[in-house]
Amino acid sequence: MPDTRGVIVVAARRRFATHGYDATSLRSIASDAGVDAALLIHYFGSKEALFISAVGLPTPLPDLFADVARLPRRRAAEALVRRYLEIADSEHSRNTMLALVRSAVSSEQAAGLLRRFLTEALLGAIAQRGGEEDQALRASLIAAQLVGIAMLRHVLRLPPLAEAGPDEVVALAAPAIERYLS
Amino acid sequence: MPDTRGVIVVAARRRFATHGYDATSLRSIASDAGVDAALLIHYFGSKEALFISAVGLPTPLPDLFADVARLPRRRAAEALVRRYLEIADSEHSRNTMLALVRSAVSSEQAAGLLRRFLTEALLGAIAQRGGEEDQALRASLIAAQLVGIAMLRHVLRLPPLAEAGPDEVVALAAPAIERYLS
Structure with missing residues (x-):
């Protein structure tokens, strides 16, 4: 039995990444996935809910941020940058990133979703x-540094940052982020 | 005598900000500006050249970054954040920012322009x-921090960062950026 839900999520992620939130229709995702559009509503309920599923982070957020709340400052900063890069650097996540950023800059609704995500998850954990x-x-400001790294590394592909290994980025960015955790 | 060139630039900035680089045609800009499309070619030569004029920074770059090259670290970091915010916070620049980011995430050509701009201007000065x-x-990484601040402050409008005064942002961000200047 094929994983229809999974096929829809992959098709949605690719569409949102390429066209952004507003310009992506449930019909076009259904067509890419080779299913009926009614099935999308059956599985996800709405375009917004499908978007959240499609651009959701591959790692559970509590795992990602649990350390940040309890580690000493320097180690919390290092853990934050390293985990973030592990997610942002994965092949899977390039599409997720592009979908999120492309949608958020072109759609007030998608911007609201990303704002809520950042506020509840990242800012909540640091708070x-x-x-x-x-x-x-x-x-x-920590969120801004991380979002900026993803923008320049994965969307713009600015050479020094796009080509640096995770260790190099962690070594330089962690001490800067540590300043915000004081 | 009306400032036709200025009218075209304003129309182009608005179009690029709303629709991004690829989806903006010279014809639509000409229509908004109430001029013939041939006049755009006459004044700017190409869509790429018009884009560069339209999203160009209001302050000459050498002024913005001259201090960064010669000030002591802490003061260089403060000057960088403060000048950047002065530009990014102006009403004029919100459109510029949106045009740049929206275009860069949706068009490889526009991403190339922004990459070149960051490499030559900001990275050059810091180097x-x-x-x-x-x-x-x-x-x-400094560029990533600044681009991220603009994203969260002006595009996503994340409350703490969108509502903070420039002094608050400078006070927190400068010490972090100083770490990169060591």
Whole structure:
């Protein structure tokens, strides 16, 4: 028995990555997946829900960010950059990244989804470290550094950053991110 | 005598910001500007040249980055963040940012333009400080932090970063960026 749900998710991820949120129709995803559009509604309920499934991170978020909340600063910063790169560097995730960024810059609805994701997941985990009154702003600047790395490494493919190994990026970025965790 | 060139640039910036590079035609810009499409070629030569004019930074780049090459580290980092925010925060530049990011994520040609711009302007200026072998990667990570700030502040409008005053952002981001300038 084929994994119809999985086939739909892969087709959706590719469509969202190429065309962005607004320009992608359920009909075009169904056509790519070779299924009836009604099946998409059956499995996912809505285009927004399918988008969230399609661009969802491959690693469960709690695993990714659990360490950040309890490690000492330097090690928390290193763990954050390294885990983030493991996700962002995977072949699977290039499409996810492109889908998220392309959709978020072209659709207010998709931007809202990414905003909610960043606020609840990443900012939430960093806020658990407690601390200063400006903690939310510090967490946002960490998110900005990570989102910027993904933009330049995977979307723009700026040579020094696109070609650097994860160890090199971690070695330089962790001390900078550590400053935000103080 | 009306500033026809200026009218065209404003129309082009709005179009590129809304639709991205690939989906914007010279004809649609000409129509918005109320001029003949031939006039666009007369003034700018090509769509790529018009794009560069339309998304060009309002402040001359040498002014923006001159200090970075010669100031001591902390002050160079502060100047970089502050000048960048002055540009990114202006009403004019929101459209510029959106045009650049929207076009770069949807068009390989526009991504190439932004890559060239980042490499020559920002990375070039930081490289003038001389220093370590990994200087280009350090400069790229600074660019990633700044691009990420613009993304979250102006495109996604993530609350803590979208609402923070420039002074708050400079106070937190400069020490982190300083780490890359060592």
